[in-house]
Amino acid sequence: MGTDATTPTPPGPPGPPGAPGGGGRGAVLSDGEAMGLALEEAAAAGGHGDVPVGAVALLGGRVIAARHNERERQGDPTAHAELLTIADAAAVVGSWRLSEVTLVVTLEPCPMCAGGLVACRLGRLVFGAADPKAGACGSLYNLCADPRLNHEVPVTAGVRAAEASRQLSAFFSDRRRVGSGPGRRP
């Protein structure tokens, strides 16, 4: 579980406002709580025909960015939840270097996204379900822990993994049931 939650609260980052000590997006979140928000983001992706993957970025345990997969919506092969979220987080932090940021994502990042996490010198990665077909943070590759690269990202895997897996399975079984959907092919 997140040891971050027990560290003293740093001065609030410039981000979404929240009542001090109160709930909402301004609260200091545990890994599990942050994953809950990532799962909500993922559900929004399913609403526009995108594979439900969601991510949130935390600074000092507080949410500074939250996005979901928009590959279909944008017609952009790089519009994965992780890359959209770190781009938003970098805008909030004011630097491409995200060494104090934790990214929480519902599915194990692919090689492209894992590369992005190394490139932004991410402080820490938390993911839910493993991806045996495309995962690059332990399944097929481990780009987050390759000493040949110039940065290693500490990884916590399997947080609320069953919920993330169920969400993905439900999406794909729905899609099979209704065919490939309007204008979409797997």
Ligand code: ZN
């Ligand atoms: Zn990806």
